[in-house]
Amino acid sequence: xxxxxxxxxxxxxxxxxxxxxxxxxxxxxxxxxxxxxxxxxxxxxxxxxxxxxxxxxxxxxxxxxxxxxxxxxxxxxxxxxxxxxxxxxxxxxxxxxxxxxxxxxxxxxxxxxxxxxxxxxxxxxxxxxxxxxxxxxxxxxxxxxxxxxxxxxxxxxxxxxxxxxxxxxxxxxxxxxxxxxxxxxxxxxxxxxxxxxxxxxxxxxxxxxxxxxxx
Amino acid sequence: xxxxxxxxxxxxxxxxxxxxxxxxxxxxxxxxxxxxxxxxxxxxxxxxxxxxxxxxxxxxxxxxxxxxxxxxxxxxxxxxxxxxxxxxxxxxxxxxxxxxxxxxxxxxxxxxxxxxxxxxxxxxxxxxxxxxxxxxxxxxxxxxxxxxxxxxxxxxxxxxxxxxxxxxxxxxxxxxxxxxxxxxxxxxxxxxxxxxxxxxxxxxxxxxxxxxxxx
Numbered sequence: 001x002x003x004x005x006x007x008x009x010x011x012x013x014x015x016x017x018x019x020x021x022x023x024x025x026x027x028x029x030x031x032x033x034x035x036x037x038x039x040x041x042x043x044x045x046x047x048x049x050x051x052x053x054x055x056x057x058x059x060x061x062x063x064x065x066x067x068x069x070x071x072x073x074x075x076x077x078x079x080x081x082x083x084x085x086x087x088x089x090x091x092x093x094x095x096x097x098x099x100x101x102x103x104x105x106x107x108x109x110x111x112x113x114x115x116x117x118x119x120x121x122x123x124x125x126x127x128x129x130x131x132x133x134x135x136x137x138x139x140x141x142x143x144x145x146x147x148x149x150x151x152x153x154x155x156x157x158x159x160x161x162x163x164x165x166x167x168x169x170x171x172x173x174x175x176x177x178x179x180x181x182x183x184x185x186x187x188x189x190x191x192x193x194x195x196x197x198x199x200x201x202x203x204x205x206x207x208x209x210x211x212x213x214x215x
Numbered sequence: 216x217x218x219x220x221x222x223x224x225x226x227x228x229x230x231x232x233x234x235x236x237x238x239x240x241x242x243x244x245x246x247x248x249x250x251x252x253x254x255x256x257x258x259x260x261x262x263x264x265x266x267x268x269x270x271x272x273x274x275x276x277x278x279x280x281x282x283x284x285x286x287x288x289x290x291x292x293x294x295x296x297x298x299x300x301x302x303x304x305x306x307x308x309x310x311x312x313x314x315x316x317x318x319x320x321x322x323x324x325x326x327x328x329x330x331x332x333x334x335x336x337x338x339x340x341x342x343x344x345x346x347x348x349x350x351x352x353x354x355x356x357x358x359x360x361x362x363x364x365x366x367x368x369x370x371x372x373x374x375x376x377x378x379x380x381x382x383x384x385x386x387x388x389x390x391x392x393x394x395x396x397x398x399x400x401x402x403x404x405x406x407x408x409x410x411x412x413x414x415x416x417x418x419x420x421x422x423x424x425x426x427x428x429x430x
Contacts, residue, residue, distance in 0.1 A: 171423075199230040201403055
């Protein structure tokens, strides 16, 4: 199956399909048409068919898609059929929240290590994982087949830490620091800029107020 | 100034402009051309000009934009010149992390209340805010001019809580529950689906591995 040159916009929509299909599967639904999926997800049926055509269409035959097959296929495309070991850099509230999030484990993301610069946090236990000092990060990444590093540290240190991770073979960075990271080619970065999301919300509140005042 | 019918894609890029301009301002930079901004932000200069033209272009004259003026204008468009009171529903790790995040305050988002269904968390202090029981949520929203509710609760309760908030005059929901919310028109929703973001990362790791194997 050809999986090249698929836009990040399409990729960005796959987890949502995966989520809805998982729920349908749990509810015992066996088949679903693109029309029904369209109504459920509030996207057009043609968008769904276009998205799925990027992956060969997933063999819609007669009445709709086989839910379990589609769920498994999308999971496989998303790389959820393999184990990804991850570490968290920054043992503050957000780091601990992510470390404690069991759903990641269900998707094959395994929490292996946690690091912090603050000696008072070193040694603390987060769901069976002990917080280690930053000096041990590089060795740990090299020796424990770590794919993903989650950065929940201030932006002032994020750039330097990302460079150290890149130099030691990390494959991907999930970045919560409020800064854009430039890493060598081949290292994947996905940023969650929480303030940006909040500002977008603020914009939409303001716009709606203005529209209401003007109408 | 005409601000209607601006796409959410453009709006989604404004916070990033705001962030870069804030950094330039803090560094004492007074003027910047779209070309320089383009190199810094790694987007095309034509994209920047197109985005800014949605808001009248921000008066680029002679050599580039006035950084402070542009920063203030974008902040105003984003609604950051007004105070937004917010509450957090769900006093777990993620809720506490968001409550403790001081940067929101700097942008005019003021943390006013926190609620949880768990009696053991009620009464706990998160940065000067006491966790209240869920039964007090509606009254609190009505009496304290609350604009935004942050949902850091499981998806099973998020839909019901969103309905209760909507019925009591909330303007916006910042949703961290792993479910899409359907709220009445006029209520803004911005979802942060953390698992979706992690799956996108996983996809890109897999794709890169395959590309490398095939090359």
